[in-house]
Each structure stands twice: as C-alpha cells, then as structure tokens.
Amino acid sequence: MPESHDPHQAMAPTGGGGAMDLAMTEAETLQGSTGPTGAGPEAKARSLWSDAWHQLRRNPVFIVSALLIVFLVLIAIWPQLIASGDPLKCDLGKSEQGSAPGHPFGYDTQGCDVYTRTVYGARASITVGVCATVGAALLGSVLGGLAGFFGGWWDALLSRIADIFFGIPIILGGLVLLSVVTSSTVWPVVGFIVLLGWPQISRIARGSVITAKQNDYVQAARALGASNTRMLLRHVAPNAVAPVIVVATIALGTYIALEATLSFLGVGLRPPTVSWGIDISNAAQSIRNAPHMLLWPAGALSITVLAFIMLGDAVRDALDPKLR
Template sequence: MPESPLRSPSEEPPALGGASVAPAPDGIGIGPVEDLPAVGRPGRRAHARPRGRRRTRGLWSDAWHDLCRNPVFGISALLILFLLVVSVWPGLIASRDPLSCDLGRALDGPAPGHWFGFDAQGCDVYTRTVHGARASVAVAVCATLGTALVGGVLGGLAGFFEGWADGVLSRITDIFFGIPMVLGGLVFLAMVKAEGIWPVVWVIVALGWPQAARIARGSVITVRQNDFVQAARALGAGSTRMLVRHVLPNAVAPVIVVTTIALGTYVALEATLSFLGIGLQPPTVSWGVAISDASSGMQFRNAPHILLYPAAALSVTVLAFIMLGDAVRDALDPKMR
C-alpha cells in the first residue's frame, strides 16, 4: 500500500531560516506564517530587564522626604537657622557693644541708628536683643543635649535589661516628676551662687531628664519585642550588639521628637528663671534679663519698647522650636500619617 503523502504537523521537519510553520486553513498540509517573537529561545530572555530598581526608603529617608514637603518645617528651620547664626555671630547685624550705655538717653524712643530705642540704663535695646539670643539659645541647646543624653541612656538601658534596674529607675523618675520645674529651679539655683549659663543648664538637666528617660524606656521595650530583635538573639548576637545595632537606631525617633519640642520649653524656662531674678544675672545679656529689667518699677508703662522687643524675640524663638518639634513628630510618627 503506498505511503500517504500527507504528514501530521508534528512530523514536519522544522523550518529553516527562523520561519515558523502552522496548519493550513483547510486542515490539510501546512502553510508558512510570519515569524513570531522568540519566546523561550536559547540565548534570549523572554522579558526585558527593567532599567532601574525602585528603592524602598527607610524611616529616616522617608521622614526627611516628608519634612522637605512640609512648609511648617521650612519656615521654622529658617527661623532657627537665623537664630543660630545670630547667636554665634551677633556682630553681623549688631556692631555696637551691648554693655555700652548712656544714662542721658535712658528710656528714649527709637532714633536713627537705634531702631528699638534705649532701656532704663541707656543701653541700646536692639543691640541687647540681638546679643541676648546667644545666652538664651545656648542654655536651651545645652540643656536639651544633656537631658537627651542622660535620659536616653538611662531609659534605654533600663528598658532593655529590665529587672531591678528598671524598677529603680521607675521609682526615681516618679520622685523627679513630682518636682515642678520652676519651683525646683528656684530652690536649686538659690543654693548655687555661681555665675554664667552652666548652673541654669545643670538645673534644667537635673529636672528634665526623667521625661526623656521614660520615653526612651517605652520605645526600647516596644522595639525589643519585634521579630528582627528576636531573630538576632536566636542567631547568637550579644546584648551589646543587639542594643547598638538593632534596638537603639529604631527606638531613638520618639526621643528626638520630645527633645526637639523641649527646646522651646527650655528657652521659656530660662527666661522665667531670669525674670524671677534667680536665673542668669547681669552683666550676662539675655532676653529673660531684659524682660526682668523692663518689669522692675513698671518702667515699661512709660517706655513699652523696652519690654516689647525682647518679649517678641522670645515668643518667636519658642514658637519656631515648637513648630519644628511638631513637624518632626508628624514625620517620624507613623500614626500621624
């Protein structure tokens, strides 16, 4: 019996030159078709490689991205940057000596070259307001760094190791929380007869560290319960490595938020203590000292400018630090998004 000239498509030899074959429309025989995409051919990839990988931002890069888009952060950061520059180099915008006074011009109003007038001692109010930023901002910055360091270290260690250390720290913080900041500052500074900014700084640190310690303790306890910390412990990581490499970088954000907001509080606290006559003392130039001098004898009734400008500078500084703290809190706290 003769062999049938028809072959099934599966028995056909492969086409040469890259042309594909397919059954004819009538189902008998085969017919050429156009080249199809080479899917799965050896030496070629089925899908094109993406040109770039999308990176996932971490906590700090994501927070910085949110801060850059927040106008509140931009305004407050510019104000604080200006205040820091003025505090370090007050001579850039005020060339006169803040201790150079002329009693003959006491309580005089604004004049050419003396835009804020003169105080009760005949000193230029503008010059003293500009130079007063140095002491007020220095006290706030040093006190904030001290409270963050002392409170963060003690609270972090207590929250990580727990046990008796956590119990002792909790009882000590309860005692300090019962002491009002202003009243405690009055008592402690009355016992210390030193001059300069450092007695005020040490008092604020001694009374302010419990808040940072409590925040750091709670944050460390929360981070310590995460899976990546337990995995590091299971892999044999020591306590020091876990604390430095895994716990602290993820627990420091709440402490930064609290200490940033505390900057404005400490500026106001220094002014309050100086206003009460127990903080910074003359010849130190600060906003609190200027407000105290303006309030003595109710001299601001006849010359309101001696109180207006130092109080305005103090208010703007406190507001700028509080705005900065709110912006940082919104960026670092996932619950605020």
C-alpha cells in the first residue's frame, strides 16, 4: 500500500536550530519549563566539557601530571604517610652529613633530616599555590567578567587599575611589601600573590566574556527580556570560564615557584615554617661541601611546578577546539 502522508507533518518546518530555536528554548526556560528540550544524551556527549574530559582521559600527559599532583597533595595533607620524623628535630653533630640508614637524603647544616624536611615542605608550598590561585582566580574572574559584560566606565576604570598593578615588578614588590611583615604564616605571601596576580586573570576573563556575550544565544536571551544576572550566570559565565581555568592551572605552578623565590630571598615564608624555598636558601651557602642539601628540595620544587604546568597544558589542549 502507498505510504500515507500526514498534512500536519508536511506543514512542519524542516530546518532545525537557528535563532527561532534559540528563542523558543530561552522562552521555555524563562517560563520555568522543565520538559525536554530535544537535547538527549548524544547532545550532552558533544558538549565542550564532555569532549574535554573524553580527551583528558586519553592524554598520558594529563594522567601522569594528575597522579603526581594527587600524590603531592596527599603528602602535603598527611606527610606522616611517608615521613615519620620531625622536620624541626636537629642534631648539630650530624651537620651536612650524607646519606645514612633511615636518612636517605642526608642532613642539612643544622643537622636536620633533609628527607623529612623535603616531605613536610610540600605542605607550605602547595598551600600557598592553591590558596593564591583560588583567590586570584575568583577576584580576577569577578572583576574582569563584570567589566567585560557591562563595559563603559567600569571597564575603563578596571583596565587602568590593572595597568597599575602590571607595572609593579613582582619580585621588587615582594621585597618591599613583605619585608615589613613579621608573620611566619603563609597568609601574607598568599595575600601578596593575589594582590599582584588577579590582573592577569581579569584580562583573560574580560576578553572571554566580551566574546561570549556576542553569541546568538545571549542576544536571544536579551531580546526575550532575560535579566543581566541571568544572562551573565546562565549563558555567559559557563561559556567564558574555560580560558580562566587554563590560565589558573598554569599559574598555580608559577605561584609555587614565586613563593620559593620570595622565601629564598628572605621575605617569603620564615622559620620555623618548613618550606622548599627556605631549605634552598640555607643550602646555597654549602653547595660545594654538601650538594645534597640543595638537590632534594630543589628537585621536589621543580617536579611540582612541572606537574602543574603539564596539567595546565593538557587542560588547554582539551578545552581549545582549535587544537583538536
């Protein structure tokens, strides 16, 4: 028998997508509709984040760097897992001695166990890196996102303020600002890094938001009467956050190295805090007689910074469609 034709079906539009579909989707959302929008599991699988996670799981660079970072975070939280000694317990009679049973990395100038101090040094360095990155990312994303979305005088004011902070040499700024701080905790260093680190992330967030707000779905939401808060949180921010995540991940390793540099110069973390930068500074005076004092904390620092930079590169490759 010949196939029957439904006149209502013949009158249905055949083109999917476009501005009309975007407008209908936004209208249903604004009215509080919770019904299906035609996006099934296959559509979710094609989203940016799903594709990124699919690629990351198959990237050996990401796997190696992620496992290494997980290990470093674990020993930063629970250094007793692999080190049973006390990093502040020293014996001057063993000053600058080499490897010994139970002390594979030898002793430093004060007779402290280098292995134990290297393990415990991960706590301060990673704490500074993570807290500074979170603070700079939040502050920079909020200020840069608002500037990019609203523009006008707010954008101009933020850009001028960011230019002022960009003009401050970060090492010189650390020497000036941290030299008057007497606290031996990590928070003055974290505050300093956030103070000089947010402008970079704010510029990335600003540019990403400016690009995202020009897309058709944002214009459709605006035409249907969506508020600025709704457009910013629901449509712009989720599509502008990827570059911020990439920059923040790479910056985390940079901030760890910056903390070590400031501690090496004597204005970062201070004793009795155990830090790789402090141990490297102490070892610099005895590098010829006891090179092992410098080798192990410097090696741990280099591996940690490299792991976070590798992770950032892997995330960047996964989130950038042009690199696929």
